[in-house]
Structures are given as C-alpha cells and as structure tokens.
Amino acid sequence: MRITENSNPIIEPYIPVADFYVGKSIFITGGTGFLGKVLTEKLLYSCPDIGNIYLLVRDKKNVSAQERAKGYFDTQWIKQMLREKPSPINVATLRRACKEYLLQRPCDHQPKALLFDRLNKERPENLRKIKFISGDLTQANLGLSSKTLKTLLEEISVVFHLAATIKFNEPLSIAMKINVEGTNEVLKLCQNMKRIQVFVYMSTIFSNTNHERTMIEEKLYPVPMPLDEVYSMIQDGDENDVFSPELLVTPAIEEPVKGWITNWMGSTPVLYLLGKGWCRCVTGRGENILEIIPIDYVVNLTVAATARYTRSDEIPIYHSCTSSSNPLTLKETGEFFTKECRRQGFHDLPLSGVLFTTSPLVLAIMRFIFEVVPAYIADFLLLIMRKPVRYVDLQKKVAIAASATEYFRTKIWLMKAKRTEALFNSLNSKDQSIFPFNPSSINWEQYMAIYLHGIRKFLLKEKNYE
Numbered sequence: 010m011r012i013t014e015n016s017n018p019i020i021e022p023y024i025p026v027a028d029f030y031v032g033k034s035i036f037i038t039g040g041t042g043f044l045g046k047v048l049t050e051k052l053l054y055s056c057p058d059i060g061n062i063y064l065l066v067r068d069k070k071n072v073s074a075q076e077r078a079k080g081y082f083d084t085q086w087i088k089q090m091l092r093e094k095p096s097p098i099n100v101a102t103l104r105r106a107c108k109e110y111l112l113q114r115p116c117d118h119q120p121k122a123l124l125f126d127r128l129n130k131e132r133p134e135n136l137r138k139i140k141f142i143s144g145d146l147t148q149a150n151l152g153l154s155s156k157t158l159k160t161l162l163e164e165i166s167v168v169f170h171l172a173a174t175i176k177f178n179e180p181l182s183i184a185m186k187i188n189v190e191g192t193n194e195v196l197k198l199c200q201n202m203k204r205i206q207v208f209v210y211m212s213t214i215f216s217n218t219n220h221e222r223t224m225i226e227e228k229l230y231p232v233p234m235p236l237d238e239v240y241s242m243i244q245d246g247d248e249n250d251v252f253s254p255e256l257l258v259t260p261a262i263e264e265p266v267k268g269w270i271t272n273w274m275g276s277t278p279v280l281y282l283l284g285k286g287w288c289r290c291v292t293g294r295g296e297n298i299l300e301i302i303p304i305d306y307v308v309n310l311t312v313a314a315t316a317r318y319t320r321s322d323e324i325p326i327y328h329s330c331t332s333s334s335n336p337l338t339l340k341e342t343g344e345f346f347t348k349e350c351r352r353q354g355f356h357d358l359p360l361s362g363v364l365f366t367t368s369p370l371v372l373a374i375m376r377f378i379f380e381v382v383p384a385y386i387a388d389f390l391l392l393i394m395r396k397p398v399r400y401v402d403l404q405k406k407v408a409i410a411a412s413a414t415e416y417f418r419t420k421i422w423l424m425k426a427k428r429t430e431a432l433f434n435s436l437n438s439k440d441q442s443i444f445p446f447n448p449s450s451i452n453w454e455q456y457m458a459i460y461l462h463g464i465r466k467f468l469l470k471e472k473n474y475e
C-alpha cells in the first residue's frame with residue numbers, strides 16, 4: 010500500500026515472487042556446490058518462466074569443466090542406464106546421450122538424480138535452461154571465452170555469486186585468490202552487464218562473529234583487517250588458518266527432497282558420531298545455542314529477497330538463522346538426535362546421551378572413560394574375530410571433528426533477522442508456502458529425524474534404507 014499526496018491509499022497489486030524472474034537470465038557461480046545446486050533446482054522448479062541459467066563450472070582434479078558438467082545431474086543417471094540396458098548401450102552411446110542432453114537437443118534419456126527428480130517429472134523442459142559455461146574465479150574475466158562473455162554481458166539480469174572456498178584450513182593466499190579476488194572479477198563483469206538488476210553475494214553469518222560481539226545484526230560490519238595487511242601477511246609467509254568451519258546449513262527440511270545433504274561439513278560428523286555412541290562428551294555448555302538452518306530455507310530466502318530488491322544506497326543484508334526466533338540448544342540437539350538414533354536402532358554402543366563440560370580436565374577424563382576405553386575394547390573384539398580394527402582410529406577422527414567446531418560451541422552469539430522476518434511477513438500466503446523460510450515454524454525434534462534420514466540416505470547411502 011502507498012499513500013498519495015492527498016492521503017488516499019493506493020493498493021498496489023501484489024507481485025508474486027516468481028513473476029520477477031519471468032524471462033530473466035541468471036548467472037550462478039558455485040552452482041556445482043551444496044547451496045548452488047539446490048538454488049538452481051528451486052529457480053527452475055518454482056519460477057517456471059525464468060530465462061536461461063548459466064552455471065560456471067571449472068576444471069577440477071584433471072577433469073575438464075565439460076566432463077564435470079556431464080555429471081551434474083548425478084552419475085546415477087548413467088549408472089542406472091547401464092544397469093537397465095546393458096547390451097545396446099555402450100560408453101559412446103552414453104556420451105552421445107549426455108552431449109545431446111547438454112546441447113539442449115531432444116533426447117530420449119532423462120536424468121535420474123534425486124535432486125532434479127521433481128523437475129524432471131513435472132517440468133523436464135526447464136532442465137534444458139541450464140547452460141554450463143567453463144571458467145574459474147581465479148582467472149581474469151573468470152577465464153570465459155569471448156563468445157560466452159558476450160552472451161553474459163548481453164543477457165544476464167541477475168547474478169548469484171556463491172562460489173567460494175569454505176575449507177577452514179585453506180591457506181590464506183588461496184582463500185584470498187578465490188574469495189576476495191574472484192569476487193572482484195565477478196563484480197567487474199557485472200559492471201558491464203547491460204541488463205543487470207541484482208547482484209547477490211552469499212556469505213556466512215559467521216564471518217561477522219568475533220570475541221567481542223554477542224549480537225550480529227543484518228548490516229555490513231567493518232573488515233577485521235585492511236586488505237594490504239592481509240597481503241603483507243601472505244608475503245611474509247605468515248599464513249595461519251583463518252577460516253571458520255561452515256556450521257550453518259544443514260539438510261533440506263522439505264525441498265527438493267527431504268533430508269537432502271551432500272557433505273560432511275559443520276555439525277554433521279559430530280552429530281553422526283554422537284548418534285552412533287562413539288562420541289559422548291562435548292566441550293561447551295548444554296544451554297549454548299547451535300545456529301543451524303535447513304538449506305531450503307536459505308535458498309528460499311535468497312530467491313525471495315532477490316525478487317524484492319529495490320535500488321538504494323544501502324546494501325540489504327538478510328540473515329538466514331534461527332537463534333533469535335527459534336533457538337535450539339546444544340543439549341536439545343544432542344537429545345533429539347540421539348533419541349532418534351536409538352528409535353531407529355542406528356547406534357553402535359548401548360550407552361548414548363551427551364555429556365557437556367567446559368573443563369578440559371573433566372573432558373579428558375570423560376573422554377577416556379566413555380570414548381577411548383570402549384574404542385579399545387571394540388577393536389580388541391574385532392581383532393579376536395580377525396576383522397580389521399577401526400574404532401581407535403575413528404576416535405581420533407572424532408576428536409578432530411569435535412575440535413574443528415569447538416570455538417562455535419563454546420561461544421554464544423545472537424543472530425538478528427529483522428529484515429528477513431519483515432520480508433517473510435510481506436509475502437502473501439501462497440508465496441509463503443512456495444518459498445518457506447520462517448524458522449519459527451521448525452519443529453526441531455522432527456527436524457533431527459529428517460537430519461538423520463539425510464545422513465543415512467544421502468551420505469551413508471545405506472542399502473535397504475529408504
């Protein structure tokens with residue numbers, strides 16, 4: 010609603026989120042990553058009249074970008090085809106099928122990846138809007154060919170910049186090259202795009218956490234150190250591990266597939282080992298808050314916030330988080346998760362439950378009794394049964410995984426999300442149900458069951474588990 014000069018309210022028509030994307034072409038960096046894939050799927054599924062989506066794919070580990078693009082829809086598609094039609098299909102046929110598919114020519118074979126299943130069933134033509142382009146953030150002009158560059162400069166209306174290295178132990182020089190200089194290259198490109206309307210940068214809320222702050226608001230904070238100082242640290246060879254592990258985004262609560270998860274980052278390894286019973290003691294206070302959010306909520310917020318962007322001098326920042334509206338404590342996380350593991354008979358050790366302490370001495374004693382001794386006993390039994398030992402080794406991995414996230418478990422920050430809440434409240438009920446991102450609706454106990462389902466189905470790929 011708008012108020013005119015003569016105080017008469019004008020009711021402006023509601024514009025659905027999907028309408029913003031009609032006919033608009035999109036450029037996504039990081040589209041091969043955890044968040045990028047879900048974002049790509051959601052745009053194609055829920056904004057059906059979107060234009061083309063250009064995905065930047067780099068050469069990696071001696072595999073060319075083109076080859077990697079072929080596997081984008083999950084190699085299961087190829088494996089499945091091999092299983093189903095062993096005789097008439099050979100590698101050359103498969104390659105041809107992939108190529109036809111990627112060249113957006115009609116093709117009989119359809120991808121069978123879970124992530125793209127609903128799109129494949131309901132709107133397969135939209136899969137053809139994905140255009141893979143070869144490039145790398147670390148190169149000038151992202152290493153794009155002149156033809157691709159021209160297409161992007163002519164066509165693109167929205168850029169989602171998600172590509173980054175999020176390894177917490179990445180050397181600073183590499184992190185700077187990809188995350189800072191790479192972002193600069195993307196921005197330079199955007200400046201020359203004729204139709205650009207929105208540039209979206211995906212970062213992590215934890216980049217603003219430090220020892221002094223207790224509350225993080227949706228605003229730009231000053232950088233902790235000037236860039237030239239960072240570069241002189243690199244030149245001096247003073248590269249300490251500066252990264253914080255990603256803790257935030259956890260399996261999809263609902264879309265595109267319940268429990269969708271693709272990596273063992275953040276809290277997942279510790280939760281898994283807690284559930285199995287191999288990790289029982291955690292540094293931190295049980296009442297501390299664990300800041301996690303389902304990946305689909307992050308993606309929905311991103312899609313909606315982009316559609317509602319209006320030009321201004323301020324850079325709007327949106328937080329996708331739960332601590333201020335629906336806090337989940339460490340104690341609840343452990344309880345809900347281990348309870349579900351017990352219910353499903355997923356645990357290895359009969360003892361379960363989580364013990365919290367902030368004392369290093371108490372932790373060492375508890376670990377020895379509840380983790381180290383059972384691991385040695387289990388390995389001893391395996392040895393007697395002439396099976397390969399594994400549990401002492403696993404124990405060491407538990408300790409590493411637990412220490413990687415320790416800083417975040419022992420500190421408390423309140424993440425504010427007023428802008429995000431206002432955006433959600435401004436959507437009509439239809440858009441709220443197409444793009445849910447209101448964290449107060451999450452039932453954490455149910456979500457922990459979905460989390461475990463995601464681990465079993467998508468990470469462990471357990472046989473006979475559905």
Ligand SMILES: NC(=O)c1ccc[n+]([C@@H]2O[C@H](COP(=O)([O-])OP(=O)(O)OC[C@H]3O[C@@H](n4cnc5c(N)ncnc54)[C@H](OP(=O)(O)O)[C@@H]3O)[C@@H](O)[C@H]2O)c1
Binds near residue numbers: 256
């Ligand atoms: N996951 C989380 O918990 C979380 C939470 C909050 C915010 N975020 C932010 O969201 C963004 C994406 O996170 P994610 O979890 O999706 O990470 P991810 O799964 O590790 O994906 C990173 C993406 O960046 C691409 N990339 C890295 N270096 C590149 C380069 N030199 N050139 C081109 N592409 C490059 C990767 O491509 P390859 O496939 O070639 O490696 C991949 O597509 C990050 O900025 C992260 O900080 C993540």
